[in-house]
Amino acid sequence: MTPDQIEALFTRENGDFLFARWGRPIVPIVFGVEDATLSTVKGAFEAVVALAGHKMAETDPELGANCMVFFFRDWQELLEVPDLDRLIPDLAPLMDRLVAADANQYRVFRFEEDGAIRAAFVFLRMDNELSKVSAETLALSQVVQTILLWSDTAFRSQSPLAVAGQTTVLRPDIAELIRAAYDPVLPGAAREASHALRLFARMKPVQ
Structure with missing residues (x-):
C-alpha cells in the first residue's frame, strides 16, 4: 500500500483528511x-x-x-x-x-x-x-469499519475483507494499516494528510 492509497482511505468525499482511532x-x-x-x-x-x-x-x-x-x-x-x-x-x-x-x-x-x-x-x-x-463476515466487516474513522468513500470500490479458501478474512494490507494506526507514538487523531506518511513508515511489507 502506497502513502497515496493510505491518504485516500482517510480523505472524505469533500476533500478533508481526517484520521481518528x-x-x-x-x-x-x-x-x-x-x-x-x-x-x-x-x-x-x-x-x-x-x-x-x-x-x-x-x-x-x-x-x-x-x-x-x-x-x-x-x-x-x-x-x-x-x-x-x-x-x-x-x-x-x-x-x-x-x-x-x-x-x-x-x-x-x-x-x-x-x-x-x-x-x-x-x-x-x-x-x-x-x-x-454470513454472521462472521458481517461482524468482521463492521468491526473493521469501526476500529478507525475511515473515509466515507474508503471501501466503496473494494471491501476491507478478502476470501482465503472458504474463509473470509481481513485483507493483509488493511490489517497492517490498522496495526500501524495504533502505534502509541502516533496521535489519536490527525487532520493533516502528512499523517498518511507516518502510517506508511510504520507498516511492514505484506507478504
Whole structure:
C-alpha cells in the first residue's frame, strides 16, 4: 500500500483528511441478535482489537458501553429505543434520510476533546442483501469499519475483507494499516494528510 492509497482511505468525499482511532478501551454491546450471533460479533471485536494492540473493557466509566451495534428490520424501530435520541441528536431526521436512501447500514461516531474516537453506534438493517451475508463476515466487516474513522468513500470500490479458501478474512494490507494506526507514538487523531506518511513508515511489507 502506497502513502497515496493510505491518504485516500482517510480523505472524505469533500476533500478533508481526517484520521481518528479509539482513545479509550472499547466496550461493545449488541442488540437484536441471538446468543450465537452475539458471540460472533464479540469475537470479531476481540480479534480486531488484539490486532490493533488496543484494549477492550467490561464497562466504560462514563458511558457504560461505548460501542453499540444494533441489528433490526426497519429503520423506524430505532425511534422506539429508549434514550437513543439523547445519544444521537436529530435521530428522527436521520432515520428519514436513511429510509429515503434505502440504506442498510450506518455508523455514527462521537469524539474526545483531542479528536480520538470516544463512542460509536453501528446500525444494520437486515434487508435481503445483508441477510445473505454470513454472521462472521458481517461482524468482521463492521468491526473493521469501526476500529478507525475511515473515509466515507474508503471501501466503496473494494471491501476491507478478502476470501482465503472458504474463509473470509481481513485483507493483509488493511490489517497492517490498522496495526500501524495504533502505534502509541502516533496521535489519536490527525487532520493533516502528512499523517498518511507516518502510517506508511510504520507498516511492514505484506507478504
